[in-house]
Amino acid sequence: MDKVTVLFFPDNLVANVEPGTSVLRAATLAGVELKSNCGGDGTCGRCLVKVKDGNVRLKSTGAVSQKAKQAGMVLACQTMVEGNVVIDVPKDSRLDEHQVLLDEKEVLVEQDEGLAEGYAIKPVCRKVKLSLTEPTLTENVSDWNRLQAALRSELDCGEIHIALPVLRELAETLRAGDWDVTVTVAQLNGCAEVVHLEPGHSDRKSFGLAVDIGTTTVVVYLIDLDSGLTLGKKGTYNKQARYGDDVITRMIHASDKKGGLQDLHKAVIDTINQLIDEVLEQSQASGDDVHMAMVAGNSTMTHLFLGLTPKYIRLEPYIPLAAETPPVRAEELGLNINPTAFVATFASVASYVGGDIVSGTLVTNMAQSDEITLFIDIGTNGEMVLGNRDWLMTAACSAGPAFEGGGITFGMRAMKGAIEYVEIDADTYEVKVSTIGKMKPMGICGSGLIDCLAKLREVGLIDRAGKIQTDLDTPRIRQGDDGWEFVLVFGEETECNKDIIITENDIKNLLRAKGAVYAGIRSMLKAVQLDEEVIEKVLIAGGFGNFINIRDAISIGLLPDLPPEKYRFIGNSSVKGARLSLLSQDAYHEAQELGKKMTYLELSVGNDFMDEFMSALFIPHTDMTLFPSVTNLK
Amino acid sequence: MDKVTVLFFPDNLVANVEPGTSVLRAATLAGVELKSNCGGDGTCGRCLVKVKDGNVRLKSTGAVSQKAKQAGMVLACQTMVEGNVVIDVPKDSRLDEHQVLLDEKEVLVEQDEGLAEGYAIKPVCRKVKLSLTEPTLTENVSDWNRLQAALRSELDCGEIHIALPVLRELAETLRAGDWDVTVTVAQLNGCAEVVHLEPGHSDRKSFGLAVDIGTTTVVVYLIDLDSGLTLGKKGTYNKQARYGDDVITRMIHASDKKGGLQDLHKAVIDTINQLIDEVLEQSQASGDDVHMAMVAGNSTMTHLFLGLTPKYIRLEPYIPLAAETPPVRAEELGLNINPTAFVATFASVASYVGGDIVSGTLVTNMAQSDEITLFIDIGTNGEMVLGNRDWLMTAACSAGPAFEGGGITFGMRAMKGAIEYVEIDADTYEVKVSTIGKMKPMGICGSGLIDCLAKLREVGLIDRAGKIQTDLDTPRIRQGDDGWEFVLVFGEETECNKDIIITENDIKNLLRAKGAVYAGIRSMLKAVQLDEEVIEKVLIAGGFGNFINIRDAISIGLLPDLPPEKYRFIGNSSVKGARLSLLSQDAYHEAQELGKKMTYLELSVGNDFMDEFMSALFIPHTDMTLFPSVTNLK
């Protein structure tokens, strides 16, 4: 069949596709990134577009509001092109530009470029300058034996491996440098791997990448392996988002759709490659000089990164294909760095406690301390680690995507135009908001939602169960398509010209999210038979965690009612742990030990968690004695 | 520039090339294999063709005889096409069809399909059938950990490795077989590598290849890894021959010509792939079921097989890039077997004593015996090993290609039409010859040359120095282009309609070849201060060695004057050692130990060898007391 042309406005980007292709697919091909949280099933209602010209066939109407329908909107995923068409893409339906504000802020927050306490720089990948003795007729061992002998006298290592493409360079390299040679060696777990050779004693830099693959965002640091300095940092959205916002939707895509695993593998590799290109350009560095990548991610992300199916992580009894994944070469994955670079990942503890948490725990140093520390990484999932040098327990709860803007009518990620602070007048119920980038508001991000929830309760607009008090005298409270709602900003002041509202349903979703996190913490404490008071430090990681207001978080019952000075934000601990492991063989070793040391508490199995969760669906909690500081509410 | 067409007759094969391309190159591209011993330098005079039509430009006349010139012949390597041309390729200029008679005969010679004494079948690569316990919510280690644990309880192994492409199959394979799984594991040196996975308890066969890469011929055996049976054997000429007949010419091509290393690497891979296809077809087997290849070859062949430069093997102080080469995966080399199959090679002892000799020594079992054994592999080079269970010494002498037909006017390989036996009437000097395949004679193969030399001396046609006795009364002795020559067969009885002659120069080359081998043996004996008599067994390997007449070989002074019953032909010991190593982990281990145990005697260094060589340039030798049985000569 002849292909047809799909033109996207206002981008003027084009895709040539077979008739019968969905507009969502065509958009992906054209490079127009549409929101799509359901993986194209027509249920999330995010991929709204307008057909300006041409013939299409609607598979279903799907989840489109009355209003959108009247405005001529259709779901891109349910709209099949039949001939040449022109499509208008409204701002609301787009993924934001590839710019993660979280990360920019984080750079400011982070002060310390040194290593965590107790670790000295001894990179897992480094250049070794060797001067070999020149062979003679009588001392005539082969080049490779000669190199191994010299390396062994420099390194403390067992077997020395070399890949064929590197070995092929050996003879000429040794002679070009007149038997001086610079060998880049990766050392993990006692084995050494020669990953690169240069003639002579080279002063070329060698770089490593620390990578955090989050479900939502991906962050890449470029590290100078000699000095340990971080030369550049870049973050962006995980391009896998086009196949679904949350891990589960992506797992289903990877498991059940033909070529789905390849889609998701390619999407994350593309994401990382884009960041690599950016970070290299920023630092005027060459990808050829990157000889190692240390990659942290949750189990599913690590699986998808390596092209391993995550299917059985999702299905009971929740078994990963591999908890420890073997190191691979960059070319096996198609990463834009030296093809023979070594790529290592962190072992996961359990299906839902991945290498990112292991890497993060490393950075907290909690396993070196007597103090009992609670480490929480709040993202799409909430993972937590509790313990000290003597014991470590870990658990994961599915907080759901609410804190990242998912499942909330006007939820959005923390980017320009997102409401982050809310003030509500206790008497008039008038609202003042401030947004990221000081722009007209477009939606509400995670920290804004927590703030909003806290303020709604504070002024009595909602009750402890999250019900909107419909008898209050304000035009902001009204009945909407979805039941009762509260108007935060009226359409005339918003970027999208729509009223930005929060519905009772939204509030229910938020309560579930915060309840899950709190119940997780409580379940862990119960398992070790300790009280909240024993926690001496609470470390909050994750892009989202960076910006929440602790008092708000306590007052809605998301975090335990501990003195705020016990709390500390540690930013993206996952990428920091990857950086630390890249720079210290001891740290990488410690991370591997940590993984084995942690006891995993399965929250979906016992009934304790369910009880705790039900009790936590109130603001702040059913049991007010748990929140002594949260009292003076209307 | 527009390409031109070169049509080859009588094959009707075509190449499209740039004007200025040599006819030799065009022939290679078209798939017409021409003889070419000098690598296209115009000096060997083998690549004679006739231009039937079209414009060509002659770079030089090169080494073309008056006769050939008159017949309109030109050297293909010196003939550049200028437009569309038609080329006639005479039979004489072709490499014979891909059929190695040696190998057919060898199958007859070989009686024993069992393993060498002392080894039981325990293949280096085998299928292990496992029944894993199904994971539960509480016993929930990852698939890969589960598999490793089960394997470890079956195998005696250290680390267990797996390549990414195999790991990617793991989750579905385990579940498809309901936690029964068949794992193909390669075990070399303590490490185990998972190379293949099948669901359930599979009864699919698994095959291995034993490969001998000779400079001249390549042999592939297909082995059933369960039963140890050899299912098929195929041999053919090494396609590298188009870049030169001997190792040195090929080394120069690989080192000095642009893309030369790639040319030679590809040529040997193509050769092996052709044999793989043939042997699989013969046995009705699938390449997907071949999971291991064990490859023996001299150092240069092993280097070229892996794409490693052999440049510094050739240049003083003769250093190989790698004496022990790491195992690689079939896909890294492009072999036509399962892409994840493991490919192992034998370590070499020295630059000119390679893995083929190690593999061969393994088969001789000489290192297990008290008897002092001499093992000789005569090919383009002569390699020899002397010793017993207490000591092993090895040396290599460059016999030159004479025994394979190189450097001899009518020399040819042992294939149809080659003279293998010669009888000369002591009175009339009339000659009777017999050829392989009982065809009209085309040339003389190595065993024919030895026979011829012995007979020429026996009847007094040549003296002890190899000089033709020009005063004898026979029309067969005459002056030719190259000085004095003896006519073995007149043109009317030959396939090529040319007189088949042997010149004084040819004889000189043969004396050098036999002198080098004998001098090598003497030098080794001298080095250990022993006499020839202590040798209890002489094992002769190599395709050529298979067919020589021991009495002839002694009477010309090629082999020591020992009782013929001490001699034994062992055929292609290199491929047999590869087979043995494939089928026995102990044997492969022993081979590696053997390599380390052998003392290498460098023959080009000391002066002993030169003295011995000079003394051996006579028939049978300067010192007649060394050959007491060789007396009654005219």
Ligand code: FES
């Ligand atoms: S409704 Fe279209 S992607 Fe979700």
Ligand SMILES: [Mg+2]
């Ligand atoms: Mg994260």
Ligand SMILES: [Mg+2]
């Ligand atoms: Mg050989």
